[in-house]
Amino acid sequence: MNPDEDTEFRKRQKSRNWVVGGILLFFVVLFYAITIVRIGD
Amino acid sequence: MTQPATSLALPADWRDFFALTKPRVMTLVIFTGLCGLLAAPGSIHPVIGFTAILCIALGAGGAAALNQWWEADLDAGMKRTANRPLPAGRLKGTDARDFGILLSAVSVGVMGVAVNWLSAIILAGSIVYYAVIYTIWLKPRTPQNIVIGGGAGAFPPMIGWVAVTGDVTLMPVLLFSIIFMWTPPHFWALALFVKTDYANVGIPMMPVVKGEKSTRRQIFVYSAILLPLALTPWFIGGTGLIYAIAALALSLAFFALSLPVSFRQSGQNDSMRPEKRLFAFSIIYLFALFAALVVDRVAANQGWI
Incomplete structure (x- = not known):
């Protein structure tokens, strides 16, 4: 893997990690909110 | 895998996974689902x-991903779809399949646990x-594939409605039927x-198998059925004036635009303007009809009418 490919590899990895992290965080918040609403039912 | 064996494959771009969900189709799915939810009696x-x-x-995204996984070879052969992530080689087929199964x-x-199990079962x-009945089974086998596939697109408002009410009544079935008849x-x-x-x-698309004339005649039949069908929610007292x-005006316009399509034959190097116009209006039609449904419900709830 040449330096350019390595940079692109890391860049893609990083952007995917951010997206997956964001989605997980979103689901944590969503499940928390659903739980609170459901408890109130 | 499209990369040479000597190089390490680049991790797929997250945008390609996003593209697998057919975001443009999803806007219509979200919109009609939301309208079904907002128009349903009761509160959520x-x-x-x-x-x-x-x-x-x-x-819908999961089903679209599974659809693209199954049809990657077909997509590669069509100009409109050749640049999708799978035929273009930017994603692995198994990744797309697993992503589709995960989303589904x-x-x-989540629908079952958080909302209700009836809407989860319909979903x-x-x-x-x-993904199975339409994409795998019937699409490659019958020119009626679009009629059958229309059922898949017709589910969202019904699911949105059932999410609120928890049961299936005539109104969500009518909303389903409207999209079902609109699709062909x-x-x-x-x-x-x-x-x-x-x-x-x-x-085996209808124009290819049965010819243009038959397709155009069937466009006429479905458009003619859509006109009274779109008004049925009002006939049964499920909606207001x-x-x-809105349904009468939109359906008349839809029917009027379908007429030139129904009764002509394309020539050499035809620009196909009536067909393009009908296709473009059909999207506006569905958005506007479902928006009218919600406005009608809000107006009734607020006591404006």
């Missing part, structure tokens, strides 16, 4: 309502209907001006 907590719409969107499972599970049914003229108008693409990959007026 905003968080649960949001979750229901999210699940409908995730389910999460959407049904699961709609995913299986689209919508899609066949498109198929008329891209028919060479479908012919190249052997998908706002919806009735």
Whole structure:
């Protein structure tokens, strides 16, 4: 893997990690909110 | 895998996974699902309502990913779809398949736990209907594929409605029927001006198998049925005058635009303008009709009419 490919590899990895992290965080918040609403039912 | 064996494959871009969910189709799915939810009698907590719409969107995305996984070879042969992530080689087929299964499972599970299990079962049914019955079984086998496929697109408002009410009544079935009848003229108008693409990959689209004349006649029949059908929610007392007026005006326009498509034959190097116009209007039609449904419900709730 040449330096350019390595940079692109890391860049893609990083952007995917951010997206997956964001989605997980979103689901944590969503499940928390659903739980609170459901408890109130 | 498209990369040479000597180099390490680049991790797929997250945007390609996003593209697998067919975001443009999803906007219509989200919109009609939201309208079904908002037009349903009763109330739903905003968080649960949001979750229901999210699940409908995730389910549609999962079904779309499975559809693209199965049809990657066909997509490669069509100009319109050749640049999708799978035929273009930017994603692995197994990744797309697993992504589709994950989205589908999460959407049904969350819908069941957070909203209600009836809407989760209908959502699961709609995913299986689209990904298996339509994509794998009937699309490559019958020119009626679009009629059958229309059922898949017709589920979202029904699921949105059932998320609120928890039961299936005539109104959500009517909303389902409207989209079901709308789909053939919508899609066949498109198929008329891209028919060479479908012919190249052997998908038995109506214009390819039965010819233009038969397709145009069927566009006429479905458009004619759509006109009274769109008014039925008002006939049965499920909606008010706002919806009735909007449905009448929109369906008359749809029918009027379908007439030149129904009774002409394309020539050499035809620009296919009536077909393109009908296709473009059909999208506006569905958005406007469902928006009218919601406005009508809001107006009734507020006591404006």
